[in-house]
Amino acid sequence: MTVPGTRALLERLLGGPLAAAARTRGERRVVRLAKLLRTLVTERGESSGAVMARRAVALYSGLDEHGRELLFELLARDFSPDPGLVLAAAQAYREEPSPATLARLQAVAEPPRQEIFRRMNMAAGGTSVLVGMRRAVLALIPRRPHLAVVVDDLTHLFGSWFNRGFLELRRIDWGTPAAILEKLIAYEAVHEIRGFPDLKRRLERDRRCFAFFHPALPGEPLVFVEVAFVDDLPSAVEPILSLESAIGDPRKARCAVFYSITSCQPGLKGISFGNFLIKQVAQDLHDELPNLRQFATLSPMPGFRAWLRRQPAGEGLAGAAAIREAAEAEPAAAPGEAIREPLETLAAHYLVREWEDNHVLDPVARFHLGNGARLERINWMADPSAKGLRQSLGLMVNYVYALEDVERNHEAYVNGRVVACSPAVDRLARLAEAEWPLAGEA
Amino acid sequence: MTVPGTRALLERLLGGPLAAAARTRGERRVVRLAKLLRTLVTERGESSGAVMARRAVALYSGLDEHGRELLFELLARDFSPDPGLVLAAAQAYREEPSPATLARLQAVAEPPRQEIFRRMNMAAGGTSVLVGMRRAVLALIPRRPHLAVVVDDLTHLFGSWFNRGFLELRRIDWGTPAAILEKLIAYEAVHEIRGFPDLKRRLERDRRCFAFFHPALPGEPLVFVEVAFVDDLPSAVEPILSLESAIGDPRKARCAVFYSITSCQPGLKGISFGNFLIKQVAQDLHDELPNLRQFATLSPMPGFRAWLRRQPAGEGLAGAAAIREAAEAEPAAAPGEAIREPLETLAAHYLVREWEDNHVLDPVARFHLGNGARLERINWMADPSAKGLRQSLGLMVNYVYALEDVERNHEAYVNGRVVACSPAVDRLARLAEAEWPLAGEA
Amino acid sequence: MTVPGTRALLERLLGGPLAAAARTRGERRVVRLAKLLRTLVTERGESSGAVMARRAVALYSGLDEHGRELLFELLARDFSPDPGLVLAAAQAYREEPSPATLARLQAVAEPPRQEIFRRMNMAAGGTSVLVGMRRAVLALIPRRPHLAVVVDDLTHLFGSWFNRGFLELRRIDWGTPAAILEKLIAYEAVHEIRGFPDLKRRLERDRRCFAFFHPALPGEPLVFVEVAFVDDLPSAVEPILSLESAIGDPRKARCAVFYSITSCQPGLKGISFGNFLIKQVAQDLHDELPNLRQFATLSPMPGFRAWLRRQPAGEGLAGAAAIREAAEAEPAAAPGEAIREPLETLAAHYLVREWEDNHVLDPVARFHLGNGARLERINWMADPSAKGLRQSLGLMVNYVYALEDVERNHEAYVNGRVVACSPAVDRLARLAEAEWPLAGEA
């Protein structure tokens, strides 16, 4: 593993004895912290754990950007398992797989980084610091891919710490502290919330909002979902977001629409909560409001227009020129009704047939189909906002969560690469295949 | 790994295809559960996680003792890392220690049991079930030592899940729910609590009680400590436990005595909380009550009398015969004042000089000295109860927690095998060495 | 109004200028307090209210028994409305009943004591002090009936302050703080609770306990009711109280029995909460457990045996001698089966026909019949405890609360002096009238 960033400074520090090379106050702080972390993983007892954890967290929190990068490099370089010890333990385990040889294998194969992170977590606020640390390392990965080992160790720990069993589902309403509501406004990633009055409409009695929280991050939502109670499967997002809409009666609605789901913590990227959240909320609403017959989403297709641009021109085909034009116009404009049919056909194909690494290409489809939802309907001009046009020329999708089918759908998707979809969408997808020349990325 | 228990049944089941061999309803239940667990660790997605977790927990909860044993055997046999894959991954990592080879090593070296347990934890009440499971396996270890691999995996997970950062310190007082107080009465391991009125005295304003709780085990104390505010370092436990004692003023006390500390969950044995609890409580009381000058324990010496019986007779030495008699009398009786001096000398030696595996022999001394406390005083007839006489002929010990010294004491103990003790105890220990012929177990 | 107690001291103090007559420190304290109270009701602003209230409460709390008596005498003597002013205001109001004359009437007719109590209530803990004060004055009434004016003013205020709308209904269970449970044990007035284990049985899932609390008396139950879920209308109390009884399933029970209702605060005697409590609990249980068909009590007849003793001998009538003997035996013994029929007959008469001041004679019957319950059944040997025999020779009564009938029953009772009762009880009561010569107290 070499340092691709190759700043002279980093090389100087990592090239020789650390303490001697440190020149600035910030560098000396990193050196002190590195020594402390070394002590943390070599000392036998846990006894001074809390005190040392506090010190480590305090030192880390005082690092500037440069100091943090240096620390991550040290964590990646110096706190991985020792290859020689691992090999010896693997051989011994191979020869005689006993509790003792297995225990030895575990001991040497686990990166000492994990113990460091567990120790740092003992300090008050430690979990929050570590989530922030993962965020910072993730941001460096494009430039320093070898730091992935640090991310991986945090991923492993967070997978354990943020286990569904430790999460608390809470309803968010107008009685929720403003400090939390403010975060929802800031985090919302699908349909922007324009201040408290906008949020208030989304918390009226014909709307619901739920979030997962973790006891060690009080006041910090991890993921939240917004639900609207409506009469029928919705084909446009505007009536749901409008501040002017009349407030409906939840006891008379037939359909619960998950119209927005947002992960809040970049430091927890890839630690999945969203699937649990949707299913738990669907189950709870089903129990509370027996009038609800359908649980569905109204979802964007974030990758559709970009995908469209990558397709061959389809010369000679009706509408091909207009489609190409729509795909490439800047800024994106509402497509004409004339190309509605071919566009919907292509959208069906994109969602159902375009795969990559055992998953469908579109990230939102990947999430819902992987969860066991069914692709129900493609909606023309469902989101005519600038963002909606830019992403998917205004098209949106309904995924339906039929609680009794999700497990079967999920298995068919994971094990058989089969997308559960309605007959209408299925027909569209077949049509596309027959008629259009496509890049065939999958 | 073979099954030492050798019940024919077990062999039959483990010897061939499981499903075919299962004969009773209970056995078929184990088979169903084993298949489900296999699915849990082989499926790619986490999507049906919560549903499957619920099912696994339900199946497990329905097992009888025999079914559980069978399951543990299967967990030990079928869900360990594959030695061949581990070896290959270790070699690849040795050749090129990259993020990819390290990730691969992690993936194959971690026992699939851990993933199983993480999945089961997703169900409501899962944590509690897993703590119960570890308790059950621990109880089988003497007969089936190869099940240690199951214990080890749970230990590893619990070490992560019950990290200090996730524990909540709560004061226990007379305003605490009766359901929790009742558990304290049941769990108390040092000085029996004889019902609610007895407990109430221990919660008056000149006493304190604190416990650690974990969010996933609501209403279940993990460990609790009882504190008395007194004028001086106490030399007997009776005045502290007496229901007749006058209630003192905490703002005038000079000494906080930790007179009882109890771990509540056998399923969490070996996951240490006690050291954090004592230090946190000492720190908090120090902040709240500046009048307190000393934080100390009044502790039993559980192994003293048993150790005494193992010593050579010491023929010819004054008191030797009387000491032997006291060590061996059944039931144990209060020793005569005549042998007070030699007994205290021997006690000092026992506490300070008798080591085993880098730790002092006495379990309570091991705990407090390992935490960085100082052995302050040996107290004659401090606990004349039947239990006190049986364990240590009525002797008790004060360990002192001087917050500014604990880290240094801890390091000296762990790294230098040095016991921090008062001059008086040190002198006694030296005396014993000079005068008594001892077995020298350390 | 003169002081019937006639202790010289009191006379000395009340006979002349207070300040001069006070001799002891305690007396001087009363004088200081009386002056302060005078200021409280004459100053125009409320501005220093909280400070003065704190002072008044502190002074009062420091009074000994003698001091309190003296204060109550002063309150009765010096803080009643001025008869002359009242008469003038009444005449003016008679002449012209305008807002102004009515306001003036209100101002002079309200005893200044009420303003004093409202002011004292402003201090932290003031409500609790005033409840204690009413308790103390009530205890003096037999000896000093003229203090009734002080009681009346507190009664008036408490009736307003402890309005149903300000009470909080809370379920009491094993998760309730021990400090509150302890009070239930102490207060229980019907069937003694013998410590926490006994109470625990009464809080299992086939039992319920509810209490009213007031925000200004946190942790202090005002009244509580105990409920048992059983199959049928119970005819004996032992199966309900027994610690050995199996724990039933509340979802299968058909009858909810209110087997104990206790008012907790002697200082709130006569401020009625019990009727609200029973009806609210019945309504809530009805909503929660649709399997419940009947809401009934199993109640004592506290005055029956005493009443029996006051009846004429009934010479010549069958069983009359045995009945007299049973009524007069000391200690009370279980009556023989031979006199069961006449005793039940007499009990029916006692409950239904014996009235006093527009209410039935028996205090428990008065409470339930006044609430609109129906007298359902008289139960032989339902409470064979010493207390049960002493009060009513072991007989107990079921009152049934049929939610749809309570209002009608209540009105019939209050306006028509009609007791709602079952045909069986009605028949018994008629029989008694026909056969027995009775004192006819009503």
Place this chain on the structure above:
Amino acid sequence: MTVPGTRALLERLLGGPLAAAARTRGERRVVRLAKLLRTLVTERGESSGAVMARRAVALYSGLDEHGRELLFELLARDFSPDPGLVLAAAQAYREEPSPATLARLQAVAEPPRQEIFRRMNMAAGGTSVLVGMRRAVLALIPRRPHLAVVVDDLTHLFGSWFNRGFLELRRIDWGTPAAILEKLIAYEAVHEIRGFPDLKRRLERDRRCFAFFHPALPGEPLVFVEVAFVDDLPSAVEPILSLESAIGDPRKARCAVFYSITSCQPGLKGISFGNFLIKQVAQDLHDELPNLRQFATLSPMPGFRAWLRRQPAGEGLAGAAAIREAAEAEPAAAPGEAIREPLETLAAHYLVREWEDNHVLDPVARFHLGNGARLERINWMADPSAKGLRQSLGLMVNYVYALEDVERNHEAYVNGRVVACSPAVDRLARLAEAEWPLAGEA
């Protein structure tokens, strides 16, 4: 008492038998409610209280504006004390002032309306309905002054129910539910809060906000005060309200400024809480932050400009013409520096010397001086907003709460008509008297 409103309808209804005259559905509803209220105060028991209360509240809540007016007329006409009975009771009490005659007097002198209101309060939400009722009657008083009797009875009850001892002081911060914060934004009466971001600045750590709540009106602030921590007694409001101001350190501030105090419930007008709130908050802040040396306000002078217009022209005096012009300009403009001195002089006079009915004329001065504050300083151009200029030509006042002096100041104000003020203000006030011809309203 006659109905000045004299709508034919009202006369028709009040003129004869109610039931017969009611013609519309709304009128029949009033008749039903009036009968129910009559029952409420004549029935002997309280037993059906809760049910009837619910019915009365439901009927009332369904009334339209006309129905409510009619009801208030009925309440005023039919539920006052009977003059004849009152006179008889007053005579009896005059003849022999015993507990019995006093009790009788109380019984007949209290308007039955009060019992009606107490009964209605038993229903869930009753308190809130009654507060709304008082608001509605208050709004009618200018047109129908005889309804004052209804207001008076509610005032009397609310004075008792909203006693300081029943109020809960709560800190309002960014962790407070949005539903409560929203109300603060809506209610704020002194310096408008322009949405959540504006409010957030007022809740930062160098600001504080506290409110009183009542247990029966959860989520409804009764009164709130806003505090800023600053270095010195402030002379302008802009730096406090500015969103751009740097956030200060509360541990270094020397002065706590109460810069806004707002009563939230028009239905509780005249039931004073504000004085308790300010003093309690000052005391609490004093305990928490020993660095604070001064507790003061920055207050408006709402009546100054209006008073100025009523003064004689002061012809010949320097500045008189310019002052008159400033007092009468529409819209109000910032006065020139040239008339600063005479305007401040007149302001001092206005605040200190202008009295009416034993109170100073300016309502804000009346509140703070009545509470025992000291008039410290008059600030030129302290509030140059349109509202500030319109009310007082931009002048504002500091009142200082010196906790050790408030009681003395309050007494001097109430009993001696003495205004506590600084030497500077005192000098200005004397100057005004000497130099200006004034209307002398006091």
